[in-house]
Amino acid sequence: MGTVLDTAIDLLRGRRIAVLTGAGISTDSGIPDYRGEGAPRRTPMVFDTFLSSEDARRRYWAGSHLGWRSFASVHPNDGHRALAHMEEAGLITGIATQNVDDLHERAGSANVTHVHGRLHTVSCLRCGRTFDRHRIADEIERLNPWIAMPEQVRLQPDGDVEIDASQEFEVPSCPVCGGMLKPDVVFFGETVPPQVFAEARDIIAAGDAVLVAGSSLVVNSGTRLLEVARRADVPIVIVNRGETRWDARSAVRVEGGTSETLSAIADALIAPF
Known part of the structure; x- marks a missing residue:
């Protein structure tokens, strides 16, 4: 009798696979999960608070800057690389990710839609222009020459960290119009931009099977995407450490880490048999 992993591989073999990833795929790169074991308690930034409170913007930008510098130093893991190899082999329709890091792209994946956005660009809420994060980071360090990476930083999944000196922080403004900047x-x-959600939905809809990797499927955007597959009667395979909200609706759930499990799936599906 085969294992649960064997069952998952047999179900995926010969199908075009749509992929949905969550924070759990990046934990082996050193970025913590929101809800996994040992995840820190935290209060994420709320859009209305960001807009209305200068203090909140100072706290956010100070922590976000340090967090982004940490994000830039992490590397893709075997789970990211396994999906890139599967895409190269023509096995997957693309990746819809709930993550704001760029580890899928750095591993070699080309067709990636970031449902919750990306940390690596910054836009002006007044004029709408978009800037590379490196440019804004350089300006932050010019305005705040005292800022430095603390020795002990607890990185968050959205790229934020907690620091004590945020009241001294000078927030950058738009280099073009002087307006408010936001990663x-x-x-x-906030809502996911309709065009972004449509791109993610198209990735899922193009699959004969859906592979979920490293998501507890608590966030509404992920469940909305899986509803597309469920309505089309497309089988869903989940790889995750711990239970998810869609276990009962999946064809199979593999309990385990994404690095080793996705590597095993890629090896089995790509290798001749």
């Missing part, structure tokens, strides 16, 4: 991530209280 291109979806804050709590």
